[in-house]
Amino acid sequence: MVKLIVIDASGAEHILDAEAGRSVMKAATDALIPGIMGECGGCLSCATCHGYVDEAWAPRLAPPSEEEQDMLSCAVDVLPCSRLTCQIEMTAEVDGLVIRLPEAQF
Amino acid sequence: MAEATELFRKSDVPAHVPAECVIDFDLFAQPAPEEDFFEYWKKLQGEGRPDFVWTPYNGGHWIATRGEDIHTIYADHDLFSSRNILLPVERNEAIRVLPTSLDPPEHRPFRNLINHGLSPKVVRGLEPSIRELTVSLIEAFRARGHCEFASEFAELLPISLFLKMVNLPVEDRIKLKALSEQVNRPDGSMTPEEVNQGFYDYLMPVLLERRKNPGDDLFSQFLAGSIDGRPMTDGEAFELCMQVLIAGLDTVVSVLGFLMMFLARNPDHRRQLVADPAMIPPAVEEFLRRFPLVAIPRTVIRDMEFQGVTFKEGDLILVPTMLHGLDDRAYQCPLDVDFNRRIGIHSTFGAGVHRCPGSLLARAELRIFLEEWLSRIPDFDIAPGRTPKVLYGIVGTVVDLPLVWQA
Numbered sequence: 001m002v003k004l005i006v007i008d009a010s011g012a013e014h015i016l017d018a019e020a021g022r023s024v025m026k027a028a029t030d031a032l033i034p035g036i037m038g039e040c041g042g043c044l045s046c047a048t049c050h051g052y053v054d055e056a057w058a059p060r061l062a063p064p065s066e067e068e069q070d071m072l073s074c075a076v077d078v079l080p081c082s083r084l085t086c087q088i089e090m091t092a093e094v095d096g097l098v099i100r101l102p103e104a105q106f
Numbered sequence: 107m108a109e110a111t112e113l114f115r116k117s118d119v120p121a122h123v124p125a126e127c128v129i130d131f132d133l134f135a136q137p138a139p140e141e142d143f144f145e146y147w148k149k150l151q152g153e154g155r156p157d158f159v160w161t162p163y164n165g166g167h168w169i170a171t172r173g174e175d176i177h178t179i180y181a182d183h184d185l186f187s188s189r190n191i192l193l194p195v196e197r198n199e200a201i202r203v204l205p206t207s208l209d210p211p212e213h214r215p216f217r218n219l220i221n222h223g224l225s226p227k228v229v230r231g232l233e234p235s236i237r238e239l240t241v242s243l244i245e246a247f248r249a250r251g252h253c254e255f256a257s258e259f260a261e262l263l264p265i266s267l268f269l270k271m272v273n274l275p276v277e278d279r280i281k282l283k284a285l286s287e288q289v290n291r292p293d294g295s296m297t298p299e300e301v302n303q304g305f306y307d308y309l310m311p312v313l314l315e316r317r318k319n320p321g322d323d324l325f326s327q328f329l330a331g332s333i334d335g336r337p338m339t340d341g342e343a344f345e346l347c348m349q350v351l352i353a354g355l356d357t358v359v360s361v362l363g364f365l366m367m368f369l370a371r372n373p374d375h376r377r378q379l380v381a382d383p384a385m386i387p388p389a390v391e392e393f394l395r396r397f398p399l400v401a402i403p404r405t406v407i408r409d410m411e412f413q414g415v416t417f418k419e420g421d422l423i424l425v426p427t428m429l430h431g432l433d434d435r436a437y438q439c440p441l442d443v444d445f446n447r448r449i450g451i452h453s454t455f456g457a458g459v460h461r462c463p464g465s466l467l468a469r470a471e472l473r474i475f476l477e478e479w480l481s482r483i484p485d486f487d488i489a490p491g492r493t494p495k496v497l498y499g500i501v502g503t504v505v506d507l508p509l510v511w512q513a
Contacts, residue, residue: 012291034447040461045217047226048466070218074225106226106466 363504
């Protein structure tokens with residue numbers, strides 16, 4: 001299990017034990033965390049698992065693919081640290097990853 | 107619905123279908139008006155019934171009746187193809203739509219265009235138009251104290267908004283809605299070829315004109331898109347735009363009808379939302395779980411055993427989205443509407459690569475509608491002595507919902 005911290009738009013912190021290999025989106029939606037939808041189930045079709053990667057963690061993640069960047073342009077309130085969290089895999093290297101959620105997904 | 111039309115042929119039971127799976131179920135049958143649409147579908151989950159049943163109607167097909175299987179079948183395009191999305195299967199030859207009838211990887215470039223056209227960003231931008239339209243429609247009949255909700259509101263809001271997005275005249279909605287009806291709830295009055303031709307005659311001149319003089323509407327955006335580096339053909343553009351029209355003209359309309367039928371009959375639920383409008387967004391999610399209304403098929407790609415059932419290549423499985431949110435294996439007391447319910451996975455918008463791209467637009471329309479209606483007409487009822495009229499088919503819908511209130 002790998003630790004994942006999701007901070008929702010209200011500032012509430014959700015500390016999750018994610019199965020290694022599971023995406024951040026899946027881990028968060030499994031736990032029914034408010035403010036993240038993951039409408040398409042992770043096939044890069046909806047841009048509703050939008051999250052902000054805490055600064056310290058960004059260099060430790062693989063950069064977004066071209067397809068992710070394309071879908072990210074569909075999301076609202078996009079910042080340079082924005083990611084589609086279905087594309088971030090929980091691994092031992094990112095144990096303790098912190099993701100903040102935007103005000104709204106749409 | 108005449109049994110005489112060729113739509114309703116019965117076929118023989120294939121050898122691999124066990125006798126205990128065979129039931130008598132016609133997707134296009136119209137049950138008695140007193141029947142509850144959702145309870146009618148839910149009978150397929152009746153005690154002792156296998157999880158997969160088979161009916162000889164409409165060319166013969168399986169029906170997946172349990173939520174988990176429904177979700178898996180929609181999500182797994184490697185085992186279950188989308189090449190046929192209408193029943194009986196011959197209708198798919200006459201009416202081809204994109205990208206709904208494509209499997210990956212061909213599906214992706216078309217879907218990308220729709221993803222961008224209905225993105226979170228686009229939907230947020232549409233909110234003021236949705237609100238303005240909603241308020242003007244309600245104000246048109248509010249002082250009168252009654253309305254026929256289906257024709258005076260439900261059919262007007264999503265369709266007008268949608269026609270605006272594709273920049274078509276709002277008056278054309280009657281013609282387009284009538285054609286869409288014949289795709290989702292065919293009554294035998296038109297052949298599938300005539301339906302397709304009707305869409306073609308209407309859309310093709312529009313699309314050719316937009317190719318020449320593109321605007322900023324959704325159709326022009328589609329036409330400007332690239333399909334694996336090449337432009338879209340006219341035929342592809344037609345099939346894509348026809349699909350988007352059909353989907354945009356016949357689904358939010360239906361959800362609106364069912365949820366208002368519910369709210370008219372359940373004053374306690376209505377009052378909860380009036381007293382606390384912050385409950386509206388979770389209520390929308392609960393309504394979406396409770397009132398799914400689309401049932402389309404998938405085609406088995408190869409001979410296989412799936413959940414203990416033998417499927418043969420080419421078998422058709424009807425996958426009713428209704429039966430996931432209403433499955434008591436997935437939700438406790440699934441017929442109860444509970445705005446505080448924790449809602450996990452359901453299949454109201456399908457699943458996998460074909461998941462409904464209009465789901466955010468639908469949510470925005472439903473939320474804004476409830477906010478604006480309930481603040482103006484908090485108490486209403488079904489007109490005394492009247493029974494709302496519901497139609498069954500690939501998309502279930504409410505066509506007559508007479509409402510009354512104290513003006």
